[in-house]
Amino acid sequence: MNMLPSVLLVGCGNMGGALWNGWLREGLAPSVVVDRHLESVPTPHRLVRKAEDIPADFHPHFIVLAVKPAGMETTIAALAPWLPGSLLVSMLAGRTGASLKAACEKAGKVIPVIRAMPNTPSAIGKGVTGAFSEDIDNSQRAECTHLLAAVGKVAWVENEEQLVALTTISGCGPAYVFLLAELLEREGQRHGLSHELARMLARETIAGSGALLATSPEESATLRKNVTSPNGVTAKALEVLMAADAWPQTLERAIDQAAQRARELAV
Ligand SMILES: NC(=O)c1ccc[n+]([C@@H]2O[C@H](COP(=O)([O-])OP(=O)(O)OC[C@H]3O[C@@H](n4cnc5c(N)ncnc54)[C@H](OP(=O)(O)O)[C@@H]3O)[C@@H](O)[C@H]2O)c1
Incomplete structure (x- = not known):
């Protein structure tokens, strides 16, 4: 596929760093990374320490938020001059589309918002990223898929409740x-x-x-x-693990609890 369009990556830690490395492998138009700790980025890309230092004439196709969820509003406010004309892709766990859009509106801008939920195997290009947006058309969706596919598979879901379900499984x-x-x-x-x-x-x-x-x-x-001979060694172990009150019910409880926590944390 073609080279990726320009990206403004805000936060290049665990998740942002995985994406950044994937995009570099893929090839992307001149882009800018905002991060306090990263040491360097290869030319023609640029590294700045804070949003205020992003070049005023840089017009990113994507703005990717990969900072911690706390302080999302402040981060978006600082990015206000670069928001128009971009697609905002948020990796922030628990930050709903509505609150991301509200933060953009507070910063005086209305732009399409995409929520993405990656997982840690993204660091080796073997991730699964769940994505949701109600603001984009098919060609923008294809562009986002291309962007996120740099670190693994991409799965679009139909609503934010499904993003919660996806979080409890792949996240x-x-x-x-x-x-x-x-x-x-x-x-x-x-x-x-x-x-x-x-x-x-x-x-x-x-x-x-x-x-x-x-x-x-x-x-x-x-x-x-295929690995379980009747009455064999594996069968004995699975008899214990597959008892209704063993793995099946335990996992059901675990996923229910995780989903409940994800809903509690969603703002
Ligand atoms: N890791 C995962 O498995 C995973 C999975 C799904 C979603 N996510 C989401 O991904 C996001 C990032 O998580 P992470 O684990 O990658 O975090 P992280 O490793 O802490 O990376 C964030 C990086 O951005 C820097 N940073 C934050 N605000 C900045 C600012 N205003 N200016 C310059 N640099 C700034 C941080 O520096 P400081 O440390 O100095 O603040 C840090 O280097 C989170 O919202 C999380 O919910 C993560």
Whole structure:
């Protein structure tokens, strides 16, 4: 696909940095990054320390907000001169489209707003980003998909409630998988393996199973059944894990709690 249009990236930490690296790999028109800590950006791009230092004659196609959600209004107010003519893509967890638009209006500008919810595998280009907007047409949507696809897959949802659901699955999901890795590692050690071996086995098993899931056309349940001989060793473990009050109900409770928290934090 073509080179990406210009971006004004505000905040280049974990998430902004992952996107920035993806865009550099892809190639993007001369862009500007606002960040207090980043050391440099390759030419022809520019790095500034604060919004006030963004060149006045820079007209970004996208403004991507990747700072912490607190202080969103102040950040948008500082960006007011660069908002007109741009699409505002917000990575800010819990900041609704309505509050982002209200902040833009308070800054005297009305522009299309897109909410995006990435996850941490974006750092290696293997992320999933959920996206939602009610302000853009099909060609703007395609441009946003191109922008976000620099770090993985992009899934558009129909409303902000679905963005909450997506957050509890793919946004938080890496933490669930890392917890599984921790627990498998602990069990390996409890059954006599060294820390190094248990760690390697847990990680490679999850990474390999993930790669298999990503490439196999089979349903997850089929892949599970394929490694479960009746009455065998795996079957014994799954009997415990799949009991109604074990993983199925525990995960249901966990996702419900996460969704409730996401709704509480939404402003
Ligand atoms: N990490 C994730 O998995 C994830 C997933 C989904 C969504 N998000 C969202 O992504 C956003 C960014 O998260 P993150 O983890 O990438 O945060 P982060 O690592 O703290 O990155 C933000 C960067 O922007 C800098 N910054 C903030 N305000 C600035 C300003 N006014 N001028 C110059 N630099 C400024 C910060 O510097 P200081 O530290 O000095 O403020 C920091 O270097 C959050 O809103 C979060 O909700 C993150």
